[in-house]
Ligand SMILES: Nc1ccn([C@@H]2O[C@H](COP(=O)(O)OP(=O)(O)OP(=O)(O)O)[C@@H](O)[C@H]2O)c(=O)n1
């Protein structure tokens with residue numbers, strides 16, 4: 577790859593929806609933590625020069641993860657919101673403004689290399705950022721304030737955003753700085769890029785690239801990981 581390729585992993589959350597005393601990124605799935613699975617997936621991408629991991633300021637688990645000592649990995653302290661953590665990591669990425677950065681949730685441990693490579697090829701060939709995403713298969717309803725259906729949305733145009741989300745380092749950094757400065761609530765990097773008027777490509781991802789959010793997600797993620805290991 578002629579320009580640099582870097583990773584960012586937001587791993588500074590507390591996993592409140594998961595519950596329990598251990599932040600979900602440190603829960604064990606098939607012998608490794610969610611964070612290790614996600615980090616290993618990014619480090620395996622050809623041409624990946626660095627991965628910057630945002631950790632909670634009170635994190636007491638990272639010191640036990642040998643993979644964080646990989647010479648391409650550095651860590652920063654994250655922030656109150658995901659966007660703050662991603663921005664803190666972006667400021668520490670050892671790359672130039674024109675380099676590409678892939679932001680991937682620590683909470684998505686089942687990322688497949690074929691999906692990442694599809695995203696990288698798509699972005700580099702078009703020179704435009706993009707995200708892995710999955711078409712919506714269910715019928716989606718927009719609720720009103722009383723919990724009734726306000727509208728049924730046209731699902732043919734609906735996608736569920738995943739990660740990695742891949743953009744130019746300089747453009748993403750400036751976009752996140754702008755939305756945070758304006759107190760605009762963004763839940764992914766693409767939202768910030770959209771606010772700045774950038775085109776964001778939707779690249780088909782796999783259903784297995786789920787975000788582990790609730791307790792029931794753990795068994796499904798473990799099954800996906802076992803299936804992927806069985807295919808290797
Ligand atoms: N201030 C935050 C909040 C979240 N994250 C990270 O962003 C990813 C996706 O966020 P989410 O699934 O919401 O994780 P949590 O915020 O930990 O979960 P919850 O909302 O249930 O507390 C996770 O890897 C999480 O560690 C982060 O780095 N910094």
Ligand SMILES: C[C@](O)(CO)[C@H](O)COP(=O)(O)O
Pocket residue numbers: 658681736737738739763764765787
């Ligand atoms: C980035 C993301 O995974 C795309 O679906 C999602 O927005 C993260 O949301 P969370 O509330 O921080 O888990």
